[in-house]
Amino acid sequence: MEILNIKDLSFTYPLAASPAxxxxxxxxxxxxxxxxxxxxxxxxxxxxxxxxxxxxxxxxKSGSISxxxxxxxxxxxSETGFVMQDPDHQIVTDKVWHELAFGLENMGMPHSxxxxxxxxxxxxxxxxxKFESSISELSGGQKQLIxxxxxxVTEPELLILDEPTAQLDPITASxxxxxxxxxxxxxxxxxxxxxHRLEEVIPxxxxxxxxxxxxxxxxxxxxxxxxxxxxxxxxxxxMPAAARISALLGENECxxxxxxxxxxxxxYGNEKExxxxxxxxxxxxxxxxxxxxxxxRYERTAPDILKGSSFEVYENEIFCILGGNxxxxxxxxxxxxxxxxxYSGNIYVFGKKIRDYKNxxxxxxxxxxxxxxxxxxxxxxxxxxxxxxxxxxxxxxPFDLTPHLGKxxxxxxxxxxxxAALAKVLxxxxxxxxxxxxxxxxxxxxxQRIISLLRKLTADGMTIVTVTHDVEFAAECADRCAxxxxxxxxxxxxxxxxFSENSFYTTAASRITRGHFRRAVTAQKAxxxxxxxxLKEACV
Amino acid sequence: MRxxxxxxxxxxxxxxxxxxxxxxxxxxxxxxxxxxxxAVTLYITIDKKRKAGLHISFFLLFxxxxxxxxxxxxxxxxxxxxxNDSPITLxxxxxxxxxxxxxxxxxxxxxxxxxxxxxxxxxYIFGKLSPKISLILSMALRYIPLMRKQTEKVxxxxxxxxxxxxxxxxxxxxxEIRIFSIMATWSLENGIITADSMEAxxxxxxxxxxxxxxxxxxxxxxxxxLCLIPTAIVITAAVMGETDMTYYPALSAxxxxxxxxxxxxxxxxLSFLPSILEWKEVLRWKYLISKI
Numbered sequence: 055m056e057i058l059n060i061k062d063l064s065f066t067y068p069l070a071a072s073p074a075x076x077x078x079x080x081x082x083x084x085x086x087x088x089x090x091x092x093x094x095x096x097x098x099x100x101x102x103x104x105x106x107x108x109x110x111x112x113x114x115k116s117g118s119i120s121x122x123x124x125x126x127x128x129x130x131x132s133e134t135g136f137v138m139q140d141p142d143h144q145i146v147t148d149k150v151w152h153e154l155a156f157g158l159e160n161m162g163m164p165h166s167x168x169x170x171x172x173x174x175x176x177x178x179x180x181x182x183x184k185f186e187s188s189i190s191e192l193s194g195g196q197k198q199l200i201x202x203x204x205x206x207v208t209e210p211e212l213l214i215l216d217e218p219t220a221q222l223d224p225i226t227a228s229x230x231x232x233x234x235x236x237x238x239x240x241x242x243x244x245x246x247x248x249x250h251r252l253e254e255v256i257p258x259x260x261x262x263x264x265x266x267x268x269x270x271x272x273x274x275x276x277x278x279x280x281x282x283x284x285x286x287x288x289x290x291x292x293m294p295a296a297a298r299i300s301a302l303l304g305e306n307e308c309x310x311x312x313x314x315x316x317x318x319x320x321x322y323g324n325e326k327e328x329x330x331x332x333x334x335x336x337x338x339x340x341x342x343x344x345x346x347x348x349x350x351r352y353e354r355t356a357p358d359i360l361k362g363s364s365f366e367v368y369e370n371e372i373f374c375i376l377g378g379n380x381x382x383x384x385x386x387x388x389x390x391x392x393x394x395x396x397y398s399g400n401i402y403v404f405g406k407k408i409r410d411y412k413n414x415x416x417x418x419x420x421x422x423x424x425x426x427x428x429x430x431x432x433x434x435x436x437x438x439x440x441x442x443x444x445x446x447x448x449x450x451x452p453f454d455l456t457p458h459l460g461k462x463x464x465x466x467x468x469x470x471x472x473x474a475a476l477a478k479v480l481x482x483x484x485x486x487x488x489x490x491x492x493x494x495x496x497x498x499x500x501x502q503r504i505i506s507l508l509r510k511l512t513a514d515g516m517t518i519v520t521v522t523h524d525v526e527f528a529a530e531c532a533d534r535c536a537x538x539x540x541x542x543x544x545x546x547x548x549x550x551x552x553f554s555e556n557s558f559y560t561t562a563a564s565r566i567t568r569g570h571f572r573r574a575v576t577a578q579k580a581x582x583x584x585x586x587x588x589l590k591e592a593c594v
Numbered sequence: 595m596r597x598x599x600x601x602x603x604x605x606x607x608x609x610x611x612x613x614x615x616x617x618x619x620x621x622x623x624x625x626x627x628x629x630x631x632x633a634v635t636l637y638i639t640i641d642k643k644r645k646a647g648l649h650i651s652f653f654l655l656f657x658x659x660x661x662x663x664x665x666x667x668x669x670x671x672x673x674x675x676x677x678n679d680s681p682i683t684l685x686x687x688x689x690x691x692x693x694x695x696x697x698x699x700x701x702x703x704x705x706x707x708x709x710x711x712x713x714x715x716x717x718y719i720f721g722k723l724s725p726k727i728s729l730i731l732s733m734a735l736r737y738i739p740l741m742r743k744q745t746e747k748v749x750x751x752x753x754x755x756x757x758x759x760x761x762x763x764x765x766x767x768x769x770e771i772r773i774f775s776i777m778a779t780w781s782l783e784n785g786i787i788t789a790d791s792m793e794a795x796x797x798x799x800x801x802x803x804x805x806x807x808x809x810x811x812x813x814x815x816x817x818x819x820l821c822l823i824p825t826a827i828v829i830t831a832a833v834m835g836e837t838d839m840t841y842y843p844a845l846s847a848x849x850x851x852x853x854x855x856x857x858x859x860x861x862x863x864l865s866f867l868p869s870i871l872e873w874k875e876v877l878r879w880k881y882l883i884s885k886i
Contacts, residue, residue: 108793131796143787146795147729148736149714155805159725160796168805186807190739205795391754417756429780430744430751433772444755464783479755488754 056123057212057244058082058105063117065100070113074100075268078117082261084211085242087235089259089276091252093288094467094497097268098248102216105246106136121212132161135205139217139495141197145204150184150192151176153200157208171207179203179233193379195226199233206237213237215247220468220495223379223523228254250497253294253526253562256280257311264289280308292498295526295562295577302581315566319580323587324570328579339368341402342486342517343390348399350382350389359385360396361541372508372518374528374549376559377538383521384426386538387488390519391423392416403486422484424475426491431475432463440474446481452510453477453503469500476507487511489520493527505531529553529561529575550575597875598868599640602814603715604722609817612825613864614703620828622837623692623848624858630695632865633702639872640709652701656694663690669842689841706868718806725804733788744780748773820867824860831857 058081065075074097082088092098103109104119107127119126121134138144147153154172163171176182179199189197198218205213215234219227231247231254238245249255256262262276264283271286272279283289284301291298296315300308309318343366350360359382367373377383388394390401392408401408403421411420424431434440438459441448448455455477458470466474472492479487492508493501501524508518508531522528528535528549535552536543537559545552553560553575557568560575567574567583574580598606617629637648663686670685713735721728752769792798831837836853840846 106794109790131794131799136794138787138791140784140787142740143784144791145736146788146792147732149732151807152732152805157795159802159805160799162801162803164803165805168803189736208795393750393754414756417754422756423754425747425751425754427747430748431755433752433776464779482755
């Protein structure tokens with residue numbers, strides 16, 4: 055049964071020169087799981103907001119949207135649910151139970167009905183033990199789960215999610231997506247989800263909607279849509295590794311999941327290997343940052359967060375620290391930047407103990423830290439003021455910020471914001487740059503830009519240490535990767551070796567090629583190996 | 595019946611209104627003594643930390659309050675001694691002691707009130723009065739820790755960038771002003787998201803109800819009766835003038851008429867009711883454990 059029908063929808067924001075959406079037409083059946091993708095600024099959010107009358111932006115609208123064969127404007131707030139990106143600010147009240155009850159209170163439901171429904175939701179989402187907790191005690195993933203539950207409590211018939219996992223780490227993100235899929239399956243609820251994390255979403259979605267510059271580029275079954283998009287590298291770079299390998303090889307059938315990807319690469323021979331680019335890693339290199347038996351805890355009675363952690367970062371390299379939540383990665387970075395002080399052990403920055411840097415000299419053309427929450431970098435009303443304050447020379451930046459100079463930093467998109475923050479940091483001319491989750495919330499294209507920028511900076515003599523959850527990013531950009539576990543580094547290796555030895559904590563490309571190719575940790579390399587070896591004779 | 599602390603917050607509020615209201619307007623030695631002893635007993639029963647600090651400071655306050663009255667007022671027929679040509683009278687001293695005891699008993703009551711009435715219980719009561727106020731309070735309670743955390747984050751980011759934290763005060767001050775101004779922007783910016791989220795979930799679409807986890811149970815009703823009947827008796831006796839007490843110029847005798855006696859007993863029940871409920875819970879557990 056058709057639940058949503060959009061016909062020739064166009065929309066222009068007031069005072070905008072060109073429309074944000076143009077001639078969009080598609081229809082959705084009840085119980086379908088639709089993934090919506092497109093680059094930042096392609097009109098994804100605008101389209102999703104048009105489907106939720108309370109959130110529809112003001113502007114010039116033409117065409118029609120019908121929901122259950124009625125115009126969408128007649129839909130009640132409880133009929134469509136909307137989950138946004140930011141886990142914190144969607145939450146209205148201070149307690150979990152109150153948040154679950156909020157939507158029902160708004161419907162004017164009696165006490166007994168609210169009690170029953172909130173209880174039902176809490177047990178369905180497995181948050182019974184958190185029912186009376188304060189929101190401030192919860193993690194980001196739990197908050198987003200509360201947001202989902204708080205929307206589901208009014209029993210919507212259409213669930214819209216606008217990048218719900220952008221602020222989450224990969225493990226909680228995949229849990230959330232699985233929960234959404236479970237609701238979709240259990241209740242035959244129609245779901246439309248905009249996502250950057252397509253590796254998870256594409257294999258489970260029924261249909262894929264790709265939009266570009268406000269128009270529908272393709273809509274249909276994911277394998278068919280992806281086949282049409284083989285040529286669009288901007289969009290393909292965010293797709294699952296299996297699909298990227300298919301695209302690079304120009305396969306007739308586009309593989310989506312790891313399983314399909316494995317089938318695909320097995321059709322190719324595996325005798326030849328790519329020439330290893332032996333770098334002179336063994337020659338003695340100077341350490342830009344060194345930890346020697348560093349112990350840290352937040353309070354005297356609290357457990358150790360860093361437990362005798364020791365490692366070295368060499369000059370001119372990109373060093374990626376990976377690891378789960380609460381393993382102490384971010385704490386290590388804060389210690390390295392001098393914000394936190396370890397109670398035992400030493401940290402050396404360019405061979406000098408960190409506590410011997412007096413009077414801000416540590417931050418003076420030496421070291422800078424970009425935190426995870428990039429909003430905290432900005433203090434002024436425009437990007438230009440921000441850069442002037444820091445004394446940045448706009449013309450010498452390795453990227454172009456001129457179109458954004460007059461904007462408020464908060465109005466930039468995630469990728470632009472990251473670049474603006476980097477520009478502010480680069481003005482301080484650091485030799486050692488510490489980055490905490492630089493790819494959080496970025497789309498694939500923005501990620502590629504950050505990777506090439508980091509490469510350029512190291513080529514110019516900078517040393518970069520980044521803490522990240524993003525294995526794909528680490529595989530493409532790092533010189534060396536390290537796994538942080540329970541307060542110390544347990545293994546360090548170049549990405550090829552690091553990810554091909556791990557079997558769970560690794561890239562999708564590595565999972566696809568495991569046991570077949572050696573050291574193919576990126577889709578690019580996997581495809582190159584396939585081409586080099588050619589199809590097996592039986593498959594020709 | 596449950597312990598006093600587990601009762602419905604509205605019932606607890608009514609109890610405090612009764613017990614404090616009557617104690618404050620009846621300056622009768624027996625009532626005030628019962629009130630003070632009852633208040634202190636409840637505090638000791640529910641205070642888990644068992645610290646003497648509060649008792650000592652309240653005792654000192656009691657002494658000061660008790661002494662002030664005879665120093666300033668020289669009414670009364672029984673002169674104890676004369677200081678600087680001013681007589682210190684027994685009547686004024688007793689009046690001071692009982693007034694101080696009344697104030698201290700009310701302070702102990704407030705103390706236990708704030709221990710029992712946590713933020714969500716208070717919000718429930720406000721919600722009964724006005725659902726809007728309760729929602730605003732709930733949003734504020736959510737927002738304040740969030741904003742504090744963000745401010746702390748901004749501060750440490752700016753420190754690691756080393757831009758404003760200079761060695762001079764002017765630079766530090768400039769940085770603090772900038773942080774304050776960006777936090778205002780941040781609040782407005784995120785307020786829009788909150789408003790969107792509220793609207794998306796149907797806020798303002800129709801008349802709301804106010805949900806809470808507390809419900810009126812039979813035990814609440816029983817407690818309410820146990821609390822209101824003694825209060826009614828005490829008030830009736832007071833209105834009849836049975837518990838009137840004259841301090842100046844000479845002390846009147848403490849009346850022992852049946853209405854007066856009924857009023858003492860009633861106030862005793864009222865004053866000790868919470869402590870009795872709490873003890874009963876402790877005993878019940880001890881009994882249950884001994885059975886096992």
